Amino acid sequence: MSEKLMEVDVAIIGSGPAGLAAAIELRKRGVEKLVIVERESEAGGIPRHCGHPPFGMVEFHRVLTGPQYAKRLVDQAMKAGVNILTRHSVTRILPAGKLEVATPEGPITILSKRVLIATGVRETPRSTRLVSGARPLGITTTGALQSMIYLKGLVPFKRPVIIGTELVAFSSVMTAFKGSIKPVAMIEKNSRITARHPCQLIALFKCVPLLLNTELKEILGVSTVEGVSVKDTKTGQSRIIECDGVIFTGKFIPESALARISHLKLDRASGGLEIDQFARCSDPVYFGAGNILRPVETAGWSYQEGRRVGGLIADDLENKLPIINQPEVLCICENPIKLVVPQRIISTQTDGFKHLQLRVSRALKGELIIESDHGLVWKKKMSILPERRILIPISALNFSKDTKILRVYFKE
16 A cells, blocks of 8 residues: 655644644645644643643733643634644654654655744653662653643652752642642752742742752662652762652753754754754754754743744745845854854844844853954843843844854853
8 A cells, every 4th residue: 555645835743832833823824735743642732731820821811721721722723724633753854845754544754845843842851861870660750740640640659859940840849739749859959949039939838848059869769769869069968868759850952853863953052953043944944943942941932933933934935035045154152151043144134033042051140242253243241040041132243244153152
């Protein structure tokens, strides 16, 4: 039997906020032959797992839980006439918009004029964090815990330790209490939490001890977790915390497994797709939006970015975007600047993404500087913290049209 072939104008990989928003915008722009390919059995992305508020305040002017928010987005897309193919997994991304897809009915090939990759992010698991100890039961990430609690009604432990203090770590506190789980501690190796300060009130109100300057050294237990060994980063003293589970949170990385085995270029700093300011990848048939571009942004930001990129794709189908073979400026960053997006700028253009988006790897105070191969382009004194959104207007960058490189760095 021959493999099924589907031809569309736009294919979107991923049905989270960015993918759904892009699809809705494309339908508003008159794109008829449009399909979303989603490997899960339900569309909606990560918010489906987050059974707590706040979601949707900008998009719907309501405070919603994650599942309510996801349902509204899916309902909007369905009402707009978007074809969502669930339980369909893209297995290969090929040049010229060719996608190989595994489905419950067998493999199919999708040929698309344009493709949007919106596969989001995932948390770094224990396996890549170099934490010593055996591999007992009871070790998970926030995303996996949310899936167990909210979607499957499972309770994997009762007294876990939470590793990390990014925003998602406080989400794991709320998820735990939803499942009648009482975390015994939150651990942060730095002297302050990574999330914004009001978030620590969640741990306070839930009576979860917040241990700053504390680093996880070893997970104890053979068949199940029995405790963790931690070290005080100031004194060097170690101690054991008894627990029956470990929740690794944050340290997000773009879900770029598909792109890694494709012909598309990845950005070494962000781990996500390399794009220009029109969200075009190294193969201009492909676009990127949402957290595939950088770890990590909120659902609301991803929604707005998806909507914007959907409009850019519609423009491209109408031949309104700049031609791809114009001279480009390459944006590179130096430690402790963690990443910069977009990585390529067409110097003669002012449309598309309006800002360079930056992250830093640690707390900094000093001067953020951008230099070209001809000299200083932009600088500003600032104090910045990890995992905060830093936006620099591209229009404010004073570089010449023959510039080849923009170097972003921080002087403390």
